[in-house]
Amino acid sequence: KNEVEQSPQNLTAQEGEFITINCSYSVGISALHWLQQHPGGGIVSLFMLSSGKKKHGRLIATINIQEKHSSLHITASHPRDSAVYICAVPLRGGADGLTFGKGTHLIIQP
């Protein structure tokens, strides 16, 4: 089973700061997902990536397949970015569903 580690577990920052959340996994994969869970509990998919970098607005996700590591960056952070950010990778490395990290609880203070 793929083991997923996220860091940090909790992060509090000031509005405007550059945020980095890290995700490492143990078994080689074809793609990785980043998701956001709102304070109300709803979960939305942010990115799927298999190589390089993807950008959507102020969010940037990168992945290094060889090092089994991905990062999620938030530029010019805002209080509305406060949420839990979760990375997910294949359960056993192939196409068999996803296993999730425990999440990074991010709070952006005004």
Place this chain on the structure above:
Amino acid sequence: NAGVTQTPKFQVLKTGQSMTLQCAQDMNHNSMYWYRQDPGMGLRLIYYSASEGTTDKGEVPNGYNVSRLNKREFSLRLESAAPSQTSVYFCASSAFLAPSNSPLHFGNGTRLTVT
């Protein structure tokens, strides 16, 4: 745009009772999933269905059964509820089996308490 619809939103059961959590998606997705989320544990995959007519165990299948009734619907059944099954349950779907290049769409969750 309904997306993924889960029912019920809340449920309280006594130990030993049974219940079925319903999930339906209107996006013509092939793959559907059931997850549970517990404090400090993250989301854990219970069962998944890669396509209509198939189901497979995930990380924590014990105590649960599933049915892929048709392409739209994927239900999760607790035959004899136990306090350890107190959790928030999420249904999700994707066009193709994750981790394919298709996003996951989640329902709003069902908060289940077993006393």
